[in-house]
Structures are given as structure tokens and as C-alpha cells.
Amino acid sequence: MPLNAREFDLIIRKFGFETRNSRDLLAWLEIDGKRVVRTRRSKKGSGDLPMFHSIRQQLWLSDDELSMSIACTLGREDYIALLRAKGVV
Amino acid sequence: MVSEPSLRDFATSVVSDEDNARGAASNPEMLLLEVTQRFISERADVQPTTPTMPAEFKLGRLRDGRLRVVEPIDVRRTTEAGQIVLEAPEINEFGYGDTHSEALANLQAAIAELYFTLDADKERLGSDLQAVYVTLVRKLRRADAPQRP
Numbered sequence: 001m002p003l004n005a006r007e008f009d010l011i012i013r014k015f016g017f018e019t020r021n022s023r024d025l026l027a028w029l030e031i032d033g034k035r036v037v038r039t040r041r042s043k044k045g046s047g048d049l050p051m052f053h054s055i056r057q058q059l060w061l062s063d064d065e066l067s068m069s070i071a072c073t074l075g076r077e078d079y080i081a082l083l084r085a086k087g088v089v
Numbered sequence: 090m091v092s093e094p095s096l097r098d099f100a101t102s103v104v105s106d107e108d109n110a111r112g113a114a115s116n117p118e119m120l121l122l123e124v125t126q127r128f129i130s131e132r133a134d135v136q137p138t139t140p141t142m143p144a145e146f147k148l149g150r151l152r153d154g155r156l157r158v159v160e161p162i163d164v165r166r167t168t169e170a171g172q173i174v175l176e177a178p179e180i181n182e183f184g185y186g187d188t189h190s191e192a193l194a195n196l197q198a199a200i201a202e203l204y205f206t207l208d209a210d211k212e213r214l215g216s217d218l219q220a221v222y223v224t225l226v227r228k229l230r231r232a233d234a235p236q237r238p
Contacts, residue, residue, distance in 0.1 A: 023195075023202075033213055034214060034215045037218075038206070038218065051183050057181060087216065089216075
């Protein structure tokens with residue numbers, strides 16, 4: 001499913017990502033003192049992000065899990081548990 | 090073994106009755122030239138094909154003076170939401186833009202930034218980012234690093 005900038009910001013804020021402004025908006029997640037996930041989005045435009053497929057992969061989310069993240073049915077603890085289950089953490 | 094047709098054979102194979110009537114078959118080379126010119130003029134309205142960018146290619150430089158590519162990076166090209174997206178699946182990184190050049194520059198910058206970001210935190214990376222860092226270290230070399238013998 002497509003992802004726009006507002007939804008991207010909603011997800012990374014909810015999951016506790018740290019951000020840094022560069023050419024793009026960079027975001028990374030630290031768990032147990034380690035950087036485990038990183039992603040970024042364009043700061044240009046307000047429509048659907050052109051690389052949402054790549055962003056979804058960087059977040060280690062399936063299409064359904066991404067939808068649940070946007071719909072707020074997947075919280076931070078659920079996301080971390082999901083990352084542990086996938087061996088990312 | 091089948092012999093290749095000669096130029097004479099090819100030219101005479103495309104000769105029309107009209108051409109025969111004016112004795113064109115006796116000079117097949119000139120006939121071939123005439124037929125070719127005729128072919129081109131009849132298709133003057135055909136638009137020339139524009140070269141298409143490859144769907145996959147290897148990236149050999151980053152346009153960042155601090156880093157050199159010593160092992161090419163695999164890149165895949167797709168289109169999403171009307172933009173060109175270039176993906177480097179080995180390191181899970183991407184670039185995007187309205188044109189191929191813009192997407193390529195975006196990807197090159199993203200890879201360089203990723204390298205330095207991960208390098209700064211190389212002692213505290215999760216397993217996935219650690220694997221990405223190892224791949225980047227294998228494929229890239231700092232410009233100020235000592236040359237290997």
C-alpha cells in the first residue's frame with residue numbers, strides 16, 4: 001500500500017525512531033543500546049512517497065504490518081516484538 | 090552447411106517487377122541502395138526509438154570524494170508513484186528522482202551517508218545493520234586509506 005510523508009512521520013514517531021535532517025529526513029531506531037533499523041524519506045512534496053516499497057523493507061514490515069502500523073493497531077512494543085521475531089534485534 | 094546468401098541474392102530477392110523492367114537486376118548493389126533509400130523514405134514518419142535505461146546495472150562510483158568503490162554495487166531500477174527508484178538490494182538502500190540521473194545522484198549520496206553513519210556507530214549495530222556495514226566495508230574504500238600492496 002502507498003505511504004505518504006504524514007503516515008511515515010506518524011509511524012516513526014510512534015515507534016520511537018530518532019530523526020536527523022539531512023538532504024532527506026533520516027530516521028533510526030535504537031533498541032537495547034544498538035541501532036537496529038534505519039530508514040529515510042524525501043522532504044519534497046506531500047503526496048505518496050515514491051519509494052514506499054523500499055521504506056517498508058527497511059522497516060522490516062509486510063504490507064499488512066505497515067497497514068496496521070498506520071491504523072495504530074500495531075504499537076511500539078508490538079513492533080519491537082516483531083523485530084525480535086524476525087531476528088533483527 | 091547452409092551458405093549465407095550473397096548480396097546479389099539478397100538484392101534480387103527484394104527486386105520488384107518495376108525494377109526488373111528497368112534492368113535493375115543487373116546491378117544488385119545499386120538496387121540495394123535504392124531499395125534501402127526507398128525503405129527509409131517510406132518510413133520517415135516512424136519515430137526513432139529512445140534508448141531505454143537498463144533495469145539492472147552495477148554502480149562503480151559514488152561522486153563522494155571521501156569514498157571509492159572497489160567492488161561494484163548491484164542496482165535495480167523501477168518506477169513508483171511516477172518517479173524513478175534505484176534500489177541497491179545488497180545494502181537495502183535506494184535513490185529516487187524524476188529522472189534516472191537524479192535518482193542515481195540520490196542513491197550515491199544515500200550510500201555515502203549510510204556508510205559514514207554506520208561507521209560512526211559500528212560498535213553498536215544490530216545484526217541487520219552490521220551485515221549492511223560489512224557489505225559496505227567490502228565494497229567501498231576511504232580515499233585516505235592506505236593502498237593495499
